[in-house]
Amino acid sequence: MIDLENVTKAYATGVQALNGVTLHIDKGEFVFIVGDSGSGKSTLIKLLLKELDPTSGTIKVNGINLNKMKQRAIPKYRRKLGVVFQDFRLLKDRNVYENIAFAQRVVITPSKEIRKNVPAMLSLVGLAEKYKSYPKQLSGGEQQRVALARALVNRPNILLADEPTGNLDPKNSKEIMKLLETINERGTTVVVVTHNQEIVDQMKKRVVAMHKGVIISDERKAGYIQHAN
Amino acid sequence: MTSVRLGTYSMRINTIGYCLKQGLKNIWRNKMFSLASIATMSACIFLFGLFFCIVENFQYMVKEAEKSVAVTVFFDEDIAQDQAAMEAIGEKIEARDEVASLRFVSAEESWDEYKDVYFAEAPQLAEGFAEDNPLANQAHYEVYLKDVSMQSGLVEYLESVEGIRRVNKSAEVADILTNFNMLIGYISIAIIILLLCVSVFLISNTVTIGIAVRKEEIAIMKLIGATNAFVKAPFVVEGILIGLIGAAIPLALLYYLYRELVGFVSGQFNILTGLLQFLPVNDMFRVLLPVGLALGVGIGFFGSFFTIRKHLRV
Numbered sequence: 065m066i067d068l069e070n071v072t073k074a075y076a077t078g079v080q081a082l083n084g085v086t087l088h089i090d091k092g093e094f095v096f097i098v099g100d101s102g103s104g105k106s107t108l109i110k111l112l113l114k115e116l117d118p119t120s121g122t123i124k125v126n127g128i129n130l131n132k133m134k135q136r137a138i139p140k141y142r143r144k145l146g147v148v149f150q151d152f153r154l155l156k157d158r159n160v161y162e163n164i165a166f167a168q169r170v171v172i173t174p175s176k177e178i179r180k181n182v183p184a185m186l187s188l189v190g191l192a193e194k195y196k197s198y199p200k201q202l203s204g205g206e207q208q209r210v211a212l213a214r215a216l217v218n219r220p221n222i223l224l225a226d227e228p229t230g231n232l233d234p235k236n237s238k239e240i241m242k243l244l245e246t247i248n249e250r251g252t253t254v255v256v257v258t259h260n261q262e263i264v265d266q267m268k269k270r271v272v273a274m275h276k277g278v279i280i281s282d283e284r285k286a287g288y289i290q291h292a293n
Numbered sequence: 294m295t296s297v298r299l300g301t302y303s304m305r306i307n308t309i310g311y312c313l314k315q316g317l318k319n320i321w322r323n324k325m326f327s328l329a330s331i332a333t334m335s336a337c338i339f340l341f342g343l344f345f346c347i348v349e350n351f352q353y354m355v356k357e358a359e360k361s362v363a364v365t366v367f368f369d370e371d372i373a374q375d376q377a378a379m380e381a382i383g384e385k386i387e388a389r390d391e392v393a394s395l396r397f398v399s400a401e402e403s404w405d406e407y408k409d410v411y412f413a414e415a416p417q418l419a420e421g422f423a424e425d426n427p428l429a430n431q432a433h434y435e436v437y438l439k440d441v442s443m444q445s446g447l448v449e450y451l452e453s454v455e456g457i458r459r460v461n462k463s464a465e466v467a468d469i470l471t472n473f474n475m476l477i478g479y480i481s482i483a484i485i486i487l488l489l490c491v492s493v494f495l496i497s498n499t500v501t502i503g504i505a506v507r508k509e510e511i512a513i514m515k516l517i518g519a520t521n522a523f524v525k526a527p528f529v530v531e532g533i534l535i536g537l538i539g540a541a542i543p544l545a546l547l548y549y550l551y552r553e554l555v556g557f558v559s560g561q562f563n564i565l566t567g568l569l570q571f572l573p574v575n576d577m578f579r580v581l582l583p584v585g586l587a588l589g590v591g592i593g594f595f596g597s598f599f600t601i602r603k604h605l606r607v
Contacts, residue, residue: 113516142518153513157322170519172308214517 065091065222065253066112071121073107073277081107082118083277089255091221094248096264097257099274105257108274109226112255113147114138126221143171146215146223146252150230152207154199160186160210161195167214185213189243205236212243216252223247225256229263237263308523316530323503327535330499334539334592337488338585342547345581348481353572355474363396364448365461366434372456373400373430382456383434389450391443396435403431442471489592492539496532496596503528504604511605525601529594536593537586544585548578 066089073082082104089095097105110116111123114130123130126144133141154163161182168178186192189209199207208228215223225244229237241263248254258264264271273281320327366386372378379397387395398406404426412418436451438444444462451460504511514524552574559571 115516136521139515139518139520142516145518147516153509153516155510155513167517169308169311170514170517170523172523218518 065089065093065126066255067122067124068108068111069122069124071111071118071123073104073111073116074119081277082111084121085274085277085279087272087279087282089253091253092248092251094245094254094267094269095256096267096269096271097255097274098259098261098264098271100259102276103274104277105274106226107277109147109224109255109257112224113145114141143218144220144222146218146220148208148211148215148223148225148228150227152199152204152211152231154207154210154214156199159196159198160191160202163199163210164214164217167217171218173218181217182213185217188216188246189213203236204232205239208232208236208240209243212240212247216247220252222253222255225254225258227258228256229258229260234262238266241267312523312526312530315527316534319503319507319527319531320534323499323506326499326502327531330495330535331539331542333495334492334535334589335543337492338540338589339543339547341485341488341588342543342581342585344481344484345584346547346551346577348477349577349580350572351477352474354570355470357570358470364436364438364444364451366436366451366457367459367461368430368432369456369458370430373432373458378456379432379434382454385454386434386436386451389447391438391440391447392436393439394437396437398433398435400426400429400432403428403433442474489588492536492592493596496535496593497600499535500528500532500597500600501604503531504601521605524605525598528601529597532593532597532600533590534593536589536591536596538589539593540585540589544578544582547581548574551577 066087068085068087071082071085072080074080085104085108097108099105107116111118111130112125114133117131125141128141130141155166158166164182164185165178168181173181183192183195186195189212191206191209191213194202194206199210202210208231212228223244228244229240232240237260244254244256245267270282270284272279366382367373368379368382372382383395383397386392404422407428408416436447438447448460448462451457511524555571555574
């Protein structure tokens with residue numbers, strides 16, 4: 065599903081963000097990528113989103129070699145990925161419903177389907193009642209759930225979460241993680257970048273630890289179940 | 294499924310509706326800048342319309358004046374009384390491209406016109422010539438041109454035709470009218486180009502600000518997998534709408550002003566009516582309305598399209 069083969073990324077500033085990273089993630093896996101700031105985990109996400117290109121090495125996602133992908137093929141590729149960020153990145157001038165519908169409009173979904181899919185997504189993340197609220201009126205946890213609904217509404221087969229609990233309190237963090245687990249159980253491959261050790265320990269999933277651009281450990285916690293679809 | 298091809302991307306009708314709505318929203322969210330662009334755009338199109346009216350009217354007046362400039366053709370004496378020979382020459386002249394119309398003035402008519410002018414106060418003096426027309430050989434054609442600038446070419450031709458004795462022309466009038474026409478043309482082109490540049494710059498500025506304001510939104514769209522066309526469309530719609538509104542307002546204003554002005558001038562200054570022939574308001578707007586609107590839309594489209602291309606290279 066996701067294959068990184070000896071990937072190196074050096075920025076123009078000379079910073080070596082990734083150094084020979086090789087990583088394989090199978091379909092239906094739930095993987096944490098942990099590490100301090102500067103360990104290269106955010107760079108990894110950017111490479112997977114094809115916001116950046118590796119300096120060397122190959123990245124394959126869904127069987128597609130990202131190195132060879134043409135510029136105009138990027139939008140279509142990104143539609144197969146769902147992404148959530150630490151800062152939620154919701155459109156502040158649109159309500160919850162519109163924020164999620166927006167993701168469907170972008171991929172040119174007929175209005176009829178949008179009207180069906182958005183409420184379904186909202187009830188999945190437990191925000192069915194708040195569809196008229198604006199991001200400002202929601203708590204951090206609620207905003208992150210809207211972001212999750214937006215990431216999932218186009219039915220991606222991979223969900224990338226970049227510090228999804230970074231701005232949340234422990235209770236909300238736990239709920240978001242529960243949601244991610246539910247999503248994983250439905251067959252979506254989930255990759256979570258985080259430095260929240262507590263959550264990682266609770267979840268009992270595969271954990272890839274990075275330090276200074278290198279993978280230093282890759283282990284499956286006891287009780288780890290892989291939900292292959 | 295209803296779909297419309299847009300470049301290489303196919304868009305559904307509801308997507309077009311979405312882009313239209315977003316374009317309108319952009320204008321609304323960016324009220325002050327949109328208003329400023331619409332106002333300046335209006336000023337530009339108003340000036341354009343004003344010049345257009347002036348130029349069209351001048352040309353119309355010049356055309357009217359041209360109609361009264363004629364080349365007069367007299368015949369050799371041996372055929373001046375020969376109706377058939379004169380008609381044959383008339384047919385030849387009429388076949389020429391430059392000729393708008395032709396009027397045959399017989400010797401009798403010439404004499405009548407002459408009498409009207411010179412013997413108006415003493416018609417009995419003219420009676421003496423009654424049996425012997427002194428202008429018996431003065432039958433002639435009055436040749437009216439389509440365009441005064443073609444006069445010299447036609448005169449050259451006429452002088453070469455056998456049976457023609459003399460060609461009277463008014464070269465000076467023709468030259469002045471032709472040069473005047475050209476001068477007006479050049480001035481108006483220069484002014485219009487200047488105004489176009491100003492308008493494009495303004496629209497471009499508005500769109501640049503719109504892009505800066507929505508940088509985050511654009512970034513999110515890109516991450517979700519929006520195509521470039523999808524990201525750009527609302528901005529193009531915004532530009533086109535500004536252009537359209539910025540053109541409609543001054544055109545409506547001009548229509549009203551022009552109609553009132555023509556009515557006022559014709560009503561107040563009767564003496565001028567023979568001299569100043571205004572183009573009727575509906576004739577004027579049959580051309581000005583589509584040209585003005587197309588110009589507004591065109592400026593809006595190009596102004597926004599190229600700005601986005603510059604700023605949204607992703």
